[in-house]
Amino acid sequence: xxxxxxxxxxxxxxxxxxxxxxxxxxxxxxxxxxxxxxxxxxxxxxxxxxxxxxxxxxxxxxxxxxxxxxxxxxxxxxxxxxxxxxxxxxxxxxxxxxxxxxxxxxxxxxxxxxxxxxxxxxxxxxxxxxxxxxxxxxxxxxxxxxxxxxxxxxxxxxxxxxxxxxxxxxxxxxxxxxxxxxxxxxxxxxxxxxxxxxxxxxxxxxxxxxxxxxxxxxxxxxxxxxxxxxxxxxxxxxxxxxxxxxxxxxxxxxxxxxxxxxxxxxxxxxxxxxxxxxxxxxxxxxxxxxxxxxxxxxxxxxxxxxxxxxxxxxxxxxxxxxxxxxxxxxxxxxxxxxxxxxxxxxxxxxxxxxxxxxxxxxxxxxxxxxxxxxxxxxxxxxxxxxxxxxxxxxxxxxxxxxxxxxxxxxxxx
Numbered sequence: 388x389x390x391x392x393x394x395x396x397x398x399x400x401x402x403x404x405x406x407x408x409x410x411x412x413x414x415x416x417x418x419x420x421x422x423x424x425x426x427x428x429x430x431x432x433x434x435x436x437x438x439x440x441x442x443x444x445x446x447x448x449x450x451x452x453x454x455x456x457x458x459x460x461x462x463x464x465x466x467x468x469x470x471x472x473x474x475x476x477x478x479x480x481x482x483x484x485x486x487x488x489x490x491x492x493x494x495x496x497x498x499x500x501x502x503x504x505x506x507x508x509x510x511x512x513x514x515x516x517x518x519x520x521x522x523x524x525x526x527x528x529x530x531x532x533x534x535x536x537x538x539x540x541x542x543x544x545x546x547x548x549x550x551x552x553x554x555x556x557x558x559x560x561x562x563x564x565x566x567x568x569x570x571x572x573x574x575x576x577x578x579x580x581x582x583x584x585x586x587x588x589x590x591x592x593x594x595x596x597x598x599x600x601x602x603x604x605x606x607x608x609x610x611x612x613x614x615x616x617x618x619x620x621x622x623x624x625x626x627x628x629x630x631x632x633x634x635x636x637x638x639x640x641x642x643x644x645x646x647x648x649x650x651x652x653x654x655x656x657x658x659x660x661x662x663x664x665x666x667x668x669x670x671x672x673x674x675x676x677x678x679x680x681x682x683x684x685x686x687x688x689x690x691x692x693x694x695x696x697x698x699x700x701x702x703x704x705x706x707x708x709x710x711x712x713x714x715x716x717x718x719x720x721x722x723x724x725x726x727x728x729x730x731x732x733x734x735x736x737x738x739x740x741x742x743x744x745x746x747x748x749x750x751x752x753x754x755x756x757x758x759x760x761x762x763x764x765x766x767x768x769x770x771x772x773x774x775x776x777x778x779x780x781x782x783x784x785x786x787x788x789x790x791x792x793x794x795x796x797x798x799x800x
Contacts (some may be wrong), residue, residue: 423637426699427690431474440474440614445786446648452783453479460773466661467767467774468496468686468751474760479768480685486658486768488677489666500640501657501682502766507751508681510555510691513549513726515630516614517705524621531613534620537588543600545617547773548610549725550713552601555609558583559672561592577674580616581625604714604723608678611726615677626676638694646673646680652755657682660748661769667747679746685764692755692762710737743775750774759785 432440441447456481457469466484470477471498482496501536510567519525527546540555547553578586586592615626622629627645635643644653660667673680683691693699701709712731720730720738729737743752754773755762761784765774782788 392560392675394793403667407785411630415444416655420637423694423699424639426697427638427694429522430475430697432554435735437476440476444473445463446473446476446478449473449783453780454481456779456783457481457483463531464769464771465765465767465773466496466769466771467502467765468498468685469766470499470689470762470764471780471784472689472692472762477689484769485668487663488655488661488769496658497656498686499656499684501642501644501653501684502751502768503646503658503660503679503744504681504683504751505679505746505748505749505768506608507742507753508677508679508755509726510679510742511630511634511681512611514550514707515618515634516545517701517709517800518623519618521702521705525617529617531617534617535584535588539587539591540600545614547600548614548617551604551606551610552713553607553610553613554600554602554605555607556592557607558586558592558609558612558675561609562586562590563727577669577747579669579674579698580619580676582668583675584616604726606723611678612675613677618677629648634700638690640683640690640701643681643683643687645676646682656684658768660746662748668777669698670747673747679744683766684760685766688764688766689762690752692753692764695762712737739781745770754781756781756784770797 397753399553411435420432420699450778459466461483468482469479473481482498482500484496484740486494486500516525520527525545527549528739529545530541531548532541540553543555544551618629619626619629624632625647630645631648634640642651642656643752695706698706709725709727710729711724712729712735713725714723722729722731722737724737726742728741728743730739730741732738739754739756741752741754743753748768748770750767750771752763754777763777763780763784765777767774
């Protein structure tokens with residue numbers, strides 16, 4: 388099975404100033420759904436291959452240890468679904484608790500239960516943008532004003548947005564309550580990406596940008612909200628439509644959708660988010676997407692991992708760019724590329740690639756190791772920070788204690 392290790396072993400000495408593609412841009416974007424689906428399916432193992440791998444990685448012993456760790460999380464309040472796989476073999480897949488806790492609609496979680504991914508959604512936004520760059524419909528050096536001339540902050544490029552180096556304030560805190568009142572419409576009470584972009588163009592938000600574009604890393608959900616808005620301008624399609632047609636459907640991710648999707652079927656096995664025992668109602672910013680808003684299942688995310696692992700959605704060169712660390716201002720192992728977090732080894736190469744998520748009761752973790760070829764997927768819908776603590780699991784999968792920070796997950800939108 389091919390591994391992600393080839394994406395970053397040659398990072399040292401490589402200077403990439405733009406993304407090129409051997410095929411024509413349009414052909415790359417229009418790569419047939421069947422080809423992408425076949426690519427994702429091609430990562431599956433035969434029964435003989437699986438039996439051999441299970442023996443080589445001592446799967447039975449790992450499964451026992453993994454279950455002990457997960458059961459401890461459950462006793463600590465974890466409510467959600469877990470899938471852990473190594474070298475293509477699913478070692479652990481279990482569901483714990485309920486999708487809804489109210490007595491009138493209490494339902495046990497199943498593998499097809501759909502969770503809000505929160506900031507884990509950014510991985511899809513980043514890959515969607517990179518696909519458009521490969522298709523030459525976007526450029527890393529394009530500024531926001533190319534698509535939104537009235538946007539008040541200048542000099543911010545798509546590269547800055549992807550790597551959280553724009554300096555933009557978080558839209559959720561940048562506008563005071565009077566803005567919400569002035570722009571409130573009874574028929575459309577919840578703002579969309581278009582609403583937020585209009586807010587930026589109409590009123591100078593506060594606080595002002597934290598820094599000069601490109602100078603520093605500063606994680607902000609605004610970056611990925613703007614990227615999703617740019618996708619809509621570049622393609623003439625709603626963000627939901629573009630991501631569905633170019634990623635979800637071609638990869639066979641049948642239980643994955645964006646919050647703004649207009650289709651009643653998405654409500655089948657859809658969970659609700661809870662803070663302790665209180666169900667959290669629809670949030671004012673739930674219809675703003677790109678930074679969050681994707682719902683998915685553990686099985687579909689495993690398919691997402693296999694697609695990334697098999698070069699099914701982007702060329703190797705483009706995906707390698709996504710995994711180049713771009714936030715060196717603060718010393719430490721943690722870093723950020725294009726839509727993916729990472730922990731670095733002593734050579735400043737990605738040892739682990741991941742993204743966390745938190746939004747209104749939902750906690751999510753998508754963590755994988757290029758070297759040891761494993762993925763940890765944890766989706767919770769009842770606020771519980773144990774989702775972000777994967778050190779013990781990493782030690783089991785690696786086969787020995789490994790250099791992972793105890794606080795490896797960060798609670799961010």
